[in-house]
Amino acid sequence: MKTFKTSLICIFVCVFGSYAQSIQDIIDQVDINTLDLTVREFSGEISTVVDGNTVTIINRQQANNDIAADYLVQKFEQLDNITIIDQPFNANGRNIIATQVGKTNPNDIYIICAHYDTVADYCADDNATGTTAVLEAARILSTQCLDNTIVYALWDEEEIGLRGSQFYADQAFSNGDNILGVLNLDMIGYDGDAPGQPGDNEFDIDYLNLANSSGMKDDIISVLNSYSFDLSVIEVNPGTAASDHASFWFVGNFPNDAYSAVLLGESWETNDETPFYHSSGDRKSTLDMPYFFELTKLVTAYMATVGGLVNVDNGITQTVTTLTADQASASYQWLNCNTDLPISGATSQSYIPSVSGNYAVEITSGNCVELSDCIQFNTLGLDDFLASEVKVFPNPVKTNLSVEITNNIESIALDLYDVSGRLVKQKTNASEIISLNMKSLPQGVYFLKVSSSEKTGTYKIVKE
Template sequence: MKTFKTTILCLFACVYSSYAQSVQDIIDEVNVDTLNLIVREFSGDISTVVDGNTVTIINRQQSNNDLAADYLVQKFESLDNITITDQAFNSNGRNIIATQLGKTNPNNIYIICAHYDSVADYCADDNATGTAAVLEAARILSTQCLDNTIVYALWDEEEIGLNGSSFYANQAFNNGDNILGVLNLDMIGYDSDPQGQSGDNEFDIDYINVANSSGMKDDIINVLNSYTFDLSAIEVNPGTTNSDHASFWFVGNFPNDAYSAVLLGESWETNDQTPFYHSSGDRYSTLDLPYFHELTKLVTAYMATVGGLIDVDNGITQTVTTLTANQASASYQWINCDTDLPISGATSQSYIPTVNGSYAVEITSGSCTELSQCIEFSTLGLDAFLASEVSVFPNPVKTNLNVAISNNTEAIALDLFDVSGKLISQKRITNKENMFLQMKNMSSGIYFLKVSSSEKSGAYKIVKE
């Protein structure tokens, strides 16, 4: 079992759905900060830690990308409910694949994939962006029960002949795998529209009229039109064969044996692709991050739809004394997140912690078992601030969020969390004149601010415009 360190702070009664229950919830879970961090780490913009060592992944060319592959394995190993395959297909090539079995129809397989190798240093758009989107989809959907099987596949040696995906596709064909759709992501981070300004935000869907590839395209368009995305689709038929989806078209006796597959990426059809293609100028700083975020939300929503999301509520309601699983009529096992161990005897819908700490609940309903996010419980022995003692303003906020505490003479801690519970900002204050947080460059949305001293604490919902 993995360790969940994400927290949400509730000192008074509150409800927090730790992970998504609907496709719209899935969309809301896609985290732009997580995506950006993965792209920066995977394209060598910043260092990262792989197998306990601090490293910088500057180059991912096929003869020099074992470090990149190890990074991907480590990312998948942090997730539950998946089986990891490190698939060596020649002396250098390694496909990194994670499989999440469907609860109802495990033989019905949908694949979301991207290549992770490159032709030069950095190569953020091509294809750290597609890789990051696959990892983000896996992070979110692996917490959910799905009717159908999803394969999260990251291919090697795309740049020298689609070798990794061809090996997998031919093996799957020979095994008779029931692959119902392959969504290939290749370069999804560049759009020439100025960031923060309205633009076309166009993206391509490449397909040909084999198997149900046209139907896949229609299903993606339907998801696009069913929810709110700042995107515009360009349908390309016949689509390019120069990426990994083509490996699934050309298996067996074409076109009779073809698998359904499409490519989704930035709009080459309208000449709006990165000008830094296949060069070391393809850097994180050249990406359109809101566009990248929107495309990742779309593809994750599509995979949740075809995967067949099963509705189990794994949220937790927290009061000052008690944690309660939102899902009724189920089996429960409460977990101590600090030790990753089940709590003996804690098998009721509600749990009353005896010590402050981080807790989660494993919920089993029918054939579906889901684990909630960890909830930080820190109210034992700590008084709450009175409403008259703390003022947080302006709220909604655009730039600086100010905090005022009456009669305060001691150090104050300000901890800001996003709606998923991720710690965004920390500040320790001993001077009243510095009691503010800069939020100008943060994304619009809901945040939670924890204000604490040595004796009192309070949590406040913040709206960033």
Template sequence: MKTFKTTILCLFLSVFCSKAQSVQDIIDEVNISSMSITLQEFSGEVSTVVNGNTVTLINRQQANNDIAADYLVQKFQQLDNITITDQSFNTNGRNIIATQLGKTNPENIYIICAHYDTLADYCADDNATGTSAVLEAARILSTQCLDNTIVYALWDEEEIGLRGSQFYANQAFNNGDNILGVLNLDMMGYDGDAPGTPGDNQFDIDYRNIANSAGMKDDIISVLNSYTFDLSVVEVNPGTANSDHASFWAVGNFPVDAFSAVLLGESWETNDETPFYHSSGDRYSTLDLPYFYELTKLTTAYMATVGGLVDIDNRVTQTDILLTANQDSASYQWINCDTNTPISGATSRSYIPMASGNYAVEITSGTCVEVSDCVVFDTLGLDNFLVSEVNLFPNPVKTQLNIEIPDHTTSVALDLFDVSGKLILQQNTSEEITSLSMKNLPRGIYFLKISSSENTGTYKIVKD
């Protein structure tokens, strides 16, 4: 790092699941609780499980950080829509890289990156913070369709000469990769004001007039000004070359062949960097988590913007009998989250669960495929009626629907809904056979929910 001074449940009626459709939704998805767990695990404050073994990652120095690299691979393996590259570049060095291909312009590449190696124990700020922010961006954006390709890169051996990023940058240059911007995150968790108290919350963007790095800086500031963040930017030009973004400035015939790149982190320019730099005093307890949270929201929002977030609404609306995908004009496949399997025949925009459980919908629109969060559908612990316990006739029906519930003596509630989930008719009965008049209802599909104190069931009715 530079050595100079100068964020579950989707239940109840009509509740939307929390997946992102816009940049603001992306910002709202950033989860400080999950990031704080990652920070503590990756800086060795708490133990974690890697490759099935309980480990404590106190030290991540380049000759002693293979388990840390495995931890990062494991984190990326939990995500969809990415390809993981475990890139060895010398005897000890390992870059851990995840690539999310763009749907429209896969050749256009934007990189968000951080180094994960250290010079001492713990090193929460330098650079578990940057590493955690990259993982959080990947967690959120990997659920989305993007026009452009995003590379989530975690570099090794930054602390001994930017070796990992240099290897990647030179290889990318030789391959002719169309890298349009590199956002390097290094030390973004310390602010001198007491955590959670009013302060300047300043952060640096280090750039130089190399390639379009100044334009990148302007774009980040545009995102900063377009949404609400508790942050204040400090522009640093010429910015430091002592972190991994500089590897992308230095490729090929400098400066003709350079890539656009900037560094974002806490404000060294105003002497507000951690006093525990490159020491084992760099602990989780010294971090300003609200400040780190704001910076992670900003960097994730920027990547969503340049990545070209595709506007697909992958949320679900729920009523007491019906789940409906918000996105129209698409293809749908409902999924049983408890078994992680598609539900046969459940390919309409709406789905009526026949039992309590967790459900999601896979939405395909053009070349984009997105999956909603799992929705908790609860029949309040009631058992389903057996097939022999309920008889509906005629079905299809023209005028009168008969509901026969043999040997049932307690009162039952009859609720008839249209295909949108709107309640059309409601009636209570304790009769063995009850008739519902559907004569004046339009032709189409309806759903009848039958509920007693012990049982429940929902049935598809066709009105001719």
């Protein structure tokens, strides 16, 4: 299923899209607001919508976590270019596996993984953080062409003996899967320094001298040193076997059949792990979100590197009259995001919309097909509202969103779009303050277009 994202209007010349031609572009797409919302939803701090029902995922213990697993399936279903396997392995256990097949070397497999089960309520650090980082890496990388295959794996029943990952590793070994590396994320959100303040920001990489695990560790550190991260690495050898990476170390005839695998997490080696370990005190409020953000950027950059990011630019440049795909020498198909349908005859690098709307372009270059973000295009060429002229509050919003107009305008039109570019609410009003009821809408990100006869503006809204 394709997911579109609406971008803000630009009157002169702007560049939009998830144009990841480089690892730095990938890093820049990691979104701390998305991480924050997902951790709060998955640890039960706020309710969410799963299969159309409003639920609160307070507990994810292995005999009580089907809703959590359904949430993960739903998250992956929103992405493009992946195949999802809901993998039961005993009466209660369910691994949720999403696979993005490589374009050049489909049999060369890299895994990024985390366990999602718990031993108590909430458990934000252990392991909503690792789970959220895997989802964020999948959200970003699934929009890109990669040479090699990436598996985004979320394990069940880690807390009672690594059962989910052992089942998968044993199957992979029996099938002869060519797994070149397993990056396991377990507890990556706690740092003893005051959240957001300068500190050591240390994290551990646990490894053994098995297969190429040491080489994996070196490659992660190479990525760390090649870009700007506020992190400091602690190398741990021999590393702990008390998490899911160990299932890949001890597969088959140990040590001859071991897969390359490492654990990345907060620094137990320096006694800087959460004091709320394995308790219901492990809440989102105890996390250092900037630290978690940095680690998620690092692991996403590493997976883009070993995945073999293909250099295709899926960005769009917008002028007053025209949308132009930034990638040259390719094939193009422009789409209407509101209908999710291709536009007949719109197959050139540039497209001139005849009506206002949301547009995207599908780019084919060699064996790589990438889809741009949706661009909200206004054919009227109106001026933007000044920041002082429109106030939108509260944001995030739970029930009623207010829009206050500070100058004398006869009439205002509000158009609310979801991230797929679908129009979900409309309202026209002549009042200075307009209220838009969002109570019935699912949690997530929306875009509000505010228009008058002379000006327009688009605002990102977070619905809690």
